[in-house]
Amino acid sequence: MASFSSNEWKAVCAKFTNALQLSDVESRNDPENDPFRSKYKARELLTEIYCSLKNFEAGDGEEHDDGESSEPEPTEEPLDGEKPVDLDAFSRGWSSDSRAGLRAARLAAVEYYLGVNHVDTEELSAGQEHLMNCMKHLGKCRVSSENVSLFIHVRNQLGILWAGRDETEKSQGFLETAESIYQLYMKENGSPPTDMTEYFCSEENQLTHQERTKKFELAYTHTLYYLAQVYQYFGENERAANYCYSTLQRQLQLNQFNPMEWALNAATLSQYYITKGQYMEGRHCLAAATVISGLAGEVPSEAAAQESEAERDRREQLKQKRSEIARCWIKYCLNLLRDAKKLLEDNIGELDTDRQDELRRARSREEEEEGRKQALLFGSEDTFDSIASVEEKVSYLFPLDFTEARAIFLVGQNYVNQAKEHFQMDGFVTDHIEILQDHSALFRALAFFEEDVERRCKMHKRRVDMLEPICNDLNSQYYLLIRRQLMFELAETYNEMMDLKLTLANRQEDSQSLDNHTIKKFNHLCSASAKYFQMFLDSLCSPEGKIPEHLEEDVLRPALVARFRVARLHSKLISSSPPVQLDNLNKALENYKYVVQYCEAHPEAAAAAETELELSKEMVGLLPLKINRLKARMATNN
């Protein structure tokens, strides 16, 4: 630069390097009570650089500009908004190799760093001003490989700034412009662009093409990541998910990732696809997560952990994160089984063989016409095969029979055991129980596919065995909500077992009369189910044991359903003693009445349990008849 003596320029460059060093490296060692010390120092240096640039170049810069460039001064950008970019941006304004262009880019870069500095030190409005100044300088230039990087960086920063203020539309404007600038640049030019840091360094310190590309691509990856947040904010979930996917894939390609963080993000993304029912994509994310998390290395042994604190931490971290991924896999298996069940069940929840045949035919048709195309593809050359081999271990197709369901169940169960190893009861009660609940749910889904009633019953017994002790051991004050869930599930499981026992008994004997053993078993299951429903209802009572007059919205339906089911169970109990029968029927009637009366007193509750209410009303009308009959018989017998 002619107007700078080489010494003066060297001084500016040195200041700049120093400022970057202070801001990026030393600031991390600033003391707690003066957290921005280095940032403030960097700010001073940047301000000095800005002044020198202004002073040195102001006079002569403008003179020469008029001679060199015939183009008029470009119009300025709007103050705090952003307009869509078009090809114009690449042809309008000063060319970057012109003096004016170079000067503008340099000033813009310093403004950019000042802006970021102010934002970092919690002075947002000042930061915004500097960033907008940067925009103003850039607005006079046409986009080229010398300045495109800055074009994108400044918009990223403004995007974050406005997102932080909940002005997401503004944020979106900046980020989408950054995105189009990147895309247009790659289409029009595509050569590795100069990084802003290179404006202030000597020829010999210029970056290599590879380094330039990397920095530039990284900036664009940030744009995509911020856009993912913006779209999520606007509820455009599918779009947001695509941007998350692109961000992750680009990280992998650019080899810019921490394996464990990346794997967890991919595993989390799988959960999005699962909620969408896209199991092929969900599985791909999970397989990639498993493979990439493996890159983080072996879990340090217990012995190593005992010796050093660092190893202990690493052990904990790795174990925890791998268990988190395992838990995402569990949900994959569970939802796949459940969705298949929903497709296959008839209106009373049994396997519909017509549907089964239909789905089988549909599947073989699909297989003939080539498999579905995968929408996602994670991986680099060296990870691609290993991801595919993890995928092969579990199907993404809905299981249509017991064998297929069992294969998925076993994979899920394997992950249950893996996750439980870290999330142990002692230390992680809530997590441990969530995993157990999933395990129970896996059994429940598998039982649907099992044709043998006895074996089906055994599966439910396994559920009871894993949940019952925990439900009874948990502190009822601290784990109120978890216990409620467990009580409900146990009640339902016992109910299911009871029904199965009955089916079994009816099949074995043609006569209506059941043998004593079966009756005893049946009554046991029936009372156990009623007990847990009652326990659930009791947990809603006040400490003095009073039934709440008003049920909170979140327990309204469960409470009414539980009442209804308790009533049912009481009228199902088998007894040969008329007084016991009478007692059971009265209890049933009492509970049916509660449902009816509660809904009368709270008309808004009726909608929550429509069918139960309708049936309860009928039963309230009919049961007295049965009770009276029984009473009459008792009277005649006496």
Place this chain on the structure above:
Amino acid sequence: MGVGGTHLDGFPVLQRATQRKQPDTLPLPLIRPQLAKEKIEGCHICTYVMPGEPQVVLGKDKAFTFDYVFDMESQQETIYTHCTEKLIEGCFEGYNATIFAYGQTGSGKTFTMGTGFDINIGEEELGIIPRAINHLFRGIEERRQAAAEQGTPVPEFKINAQFLELYNEEVLDLFDSTRELEARRQKSGIKIHEDANGGIYTVGVTTRTVTSAAEMMQCLKLGALSRSTASTQMNVQSSRSHAIFTIHLCQVRVCSPDNHENATDNRLANNSEINEFETLTAKFHFVDLAGSERLKRTGATGDRAKEGISINCGLLALGNVISALGDRGKRSTHVPYRDSKLTRLLQDSLGGNSQTVMIACISPSDRDFMETLNTLKYANRARNIKNKVVVNQDRASQQISVLRTEIARLQMELMEYKAGKRMVGENGVEGINDLVHENSMLQTENNNLRMRVKAMQETIDAQRGRLTQLLSDQANQALAKAGGGDETISCTETTSMTFRAKLLESESVNESLRKSLSRASTRSSLFAGPGSFSAALLAPEKEANDIIEMAKKSLEKLKKMERKKKRR
């Protein structure tokens, strides 16, 4: 389920809480007075509280309604009585409680909580924590005295306190005076542990047992001094971490007679010779959160300081973005990441029987408009967040269909009893409905009915034949014996009377057949649905109708003939 925060205004605490529990969170906005500095700089007041109404209007048109609003001139005393007093009383009954102070840096969180410890502070300016401590010890004294006066055993109290700081997801012990200030920034080795009995607790944290209010205040003061604060050009004193002051109250008292029978599980009852004792424990957390703007920043972009080095750290929050994408209502999913240490620490104190108050501290100045708006928005949302106990639905549908059949059966029985067809005397054991069984029974019934319909049809056909025969006979007779006399007529009359009787009979049989058919069809449709079964049922019903129609026609013909004859 509308979970509170998104990534952009991510407030880690309540997110997890709302996911798993049902915090009865009571958000209460608190507007601090304008500072002298703000007045000098010419800041305008942009908040307005409707007189007599718990509503804050921000700017011109942004109104937020709460249960209560503390305006600028609210006294610390008022704030205390409105949001804390009740919670302390709850602690004596064994309920956990949590108070949060939330808001941007400089909105008065620390002042409200009372952990600033300004030496010149007056009695009326005391914050929530000092008042709560006084209240607690006063409550203990009152309970002891009351027991002494009544001559019942004096309840025993044990009070512990912990003071933790969360700085960059690291748990630090503010009571630990052995560590040097710098060393505190290193790993503290404090672990958060959760077990089946005690809920959440910390391992490796100093627990101070305290016997008086003064002693506890002293503890609090020492801890507050070692809290990380920083001075920046924006704020001379800014809290850059979360501080959690926890009081554990353990009480052994005589069971009061009214709740003695219904002692819930957490009241561990001990039988003694005369009195029954119960042990109640409660935790009270006072949480002074770091400035909301800091929470937000890390939520959106990760730790910025590290961001320049690698995108990984900038992506720390990607998980938060992704996890906000799915519609968790439909399928059960697992979301890693959401646990911050703060959430985990407070896990068992949010929701359930615990009470949670969130004091949303805001500044009245227009300069802070945006932050104030965000804080109010957040506070407004906090109370609407609820969690549901998942009740499995699919199972119930089968239960219901079974019950429907049962109801249908009972209704039939009822009808039969009313008709007097059934007598009391069968065994009272309720029959067990078996779908397959009932179905096949109905099918047999249906087949029988169909056979009967067929038989009826045959009879009617035969009758029709006989009728034609009769008609032709009659015609012949009429022709042959034109003046034949009364004998023939009366003979025909007798015949037609018999026919009529027969027709009437077949009509009524048909009618009853139709009834039982329609009953059978409604019953079967209860569990068969609109399947092939009920379609088959419709056919015989139609057939029966046809027969009746035909019988009616023949009857009509017969009548006509009779009339003709009579006229003659």
